[in-house]
Amino acid sequence: MADGTESPEYDPTISVGSATVPVTTDVDELSKIAAKDGTLLEAMEINVIEQEKRTTQTSMGLKDVYTVYLVETRTKDGANKALGQESTSLWRRYSEFELLRNYLLVTYSHVVIPPLPEKRATIMWQQLSTVDNFDSEFIERRRTGLEGFLRRVANHHKLCQDKIFHGFLQDENGWKASVNATGFQAKQDSRLKSLNAAFRLKKPDKRFEDLKNYCTNLQSNITALLKLRAKLADRLYGIHKIHGNYGRVFSEWSGIEHEMGDGLQSAGHYMDSYKDYIDDFMAEEELIADQLKEYACFADAVRSVCSKQEMLQYEVEKAEELLASKTQLRDQLQGTAPTKTFSWRGLSSKVFGPETEQVKETKLRQVKDQIQEAEENVTRTQKEAEEFVEEALKEIDAFKKTKTADLKEIFINFSVLQIKIAKRGITTWTNTKECFEKM
Numbered sequence: 001m002a003d004g005t006e007s008p009e010y011d012p013t014i015s016v017g018s019a020t021v022p023v024t025t026d027v028d029e030l031s032k033i034a035a036k037d038g039t040l041l042e043a044m045e046i047n048v049i050e051q052e053k054r055t056t057q058t059s060m061g062l063k064d065v066y067t068v069y070l071v072e073t074r075t076k077d078g079a080n081k082a083l084g085q086e087s088t089s090l091w092r093r094y095s096e097f098e099l100l101r102n103y104l105l106v107t108y109s110h111v112v113i114p115p116l117p118e119k120r121a122t123i124m125w126q127q128l129s130t131v132d133n134f135d136s137e138f139i140e141r142r143r144t145g146l147e148g149f150l151r152r153v154a155n156h157h158k159l160c161q162d163k164i165f166h167g168f169l170q171d172e173n174g175w176k177a178s179v180n181a182t183g184f185q186a187k188q189d190s191r192l193k194s195l196n197a198a199f200r201l202k203k204p205d206k207r208f209e210d211l212k213n214y215c216t217n218l219q220s221n222i223t224a225l226l227k228l229r230a231k232l233a234d235r236l237y238g239i240h241k242i243h244g245n246y247g248r249v250f251s252e253w254s255g256i257e258h259e260m261g262d263g264l265q266s267a268g269h270y271m272d273s274y275k276d277y278i279d280d281f282m283a284e285e286e287l288i289a290d291q292l293k294e295y296a297c298f299a300d301a302v303r304s305v306c307s308k309q310e311m312l313q314y315e316v317e318k319a320e321e322l323l324a325s326k327t328q329l330r331d332q333l334q335g336t337a338p339t340k341t342f343s344w345r346g347l348s349s350k351v352f353g354p355e356t357e358q359v360k361e362t363k364l365r366q367v368k369d370q371i372q373e374a375e376e377n378v379t380r381t382q383k384e385a386e387e388f389v390e391e392a393l394k395e396i397d398a399f400k401k402t403k404t405a406d407l408k409e410i411f412i413n414f415s416v417l418q419i420k421i422a423k424r425g426i427t428t429w430t431n432t433k434e435c436f437e438k439m
Helices: 027-037 094-107 136-154 163-170 175-181 191-200 206-242 244-254 261-276 278-334 344-352 357-437
Strands: 013-016 019-022 044-057 063-075 087-093
Touching (some): 087 163, 094 163, 136 278, 191 278, 261 278
Antiparallel strands (some): 013 019, 044 063, 063 087
């Protein structure tokens, strides 16, 4: 791997407490499928088919209410049939999806890890602004997002071969212990460390600096677009709903008219349908908005790659500074470089007398050993940084291509939906006009 981290081995029998939990299907065979057929998604169907609200009792006697999602995998026809079972299904909580993503983020720091759907509803039009985390429509949209996350991971040439990911799909009981056993949390870089590296870099890589600025602008534009869409959706929804008043007035009016009654009654029915059909269209538009939100979150995923590059570059610069310091110290001991105006060594020499040649030789040997160690450290950190940059730039190029194709499809689908809404409105008003013509 580019960041020097090997993918941890998946242990099919991890001890949980005093019990040993076996894997229900052969995770190793799943790895063979991924390796043989390119990506796991080409060989298997991966779906999150339903969701369920559950309540458990905590140790403190409190109720813990949460949602679980049923993850189903099925081997495709013609794919490798090495698995003991052609299909599996298991329940996962949202927190387990978070654990999987955090593991992937640490283990594959050069990869743009797909984001998860939002945990709480944000940037929604007014009609949905009071939705809670257990609202059926919100949970359904989250289910769709979680399914998309798993498919993106399964379609990545490296992520799809990770055994911890395979365990997530196949081992309901022992997986959580296995992923924690990898110790990935200890390798996780702190936010403070990331900020420290970003601010103290002397030679930042312009490619990654430009990429961070691009991500900021991308996220800003998508957020602005989502806010505008939410405002327009609220107004459009209100306009359609207020048309129900037309239906009520026409229906009441038809009761006092003999010649015009049928026409007014029919027109009222069309106005009622105009009021009602907007609900389905708004639900469809919300799904498209969720796809845009995903790319706003993708910007954070790309910035995470940039932060890792900054930390690796910072490690290189610290190693180079240490080498330069040790080299200067060696030159001073050899008398080939001027000493500092004030130093503890100089003060000690004045107080206790000059150092003997034997002491100088001993210090010189120690410094030379430290220089050799520092040179090896510089070589190691430079190689690690160079390999990371090479792999990261490939991943970012692939992300950009996918992003262009996805955003193109999202904008086309949004445009088609607006056309459908407009055509439905034209049809409704055309039928209403015909009702009036028949009066």
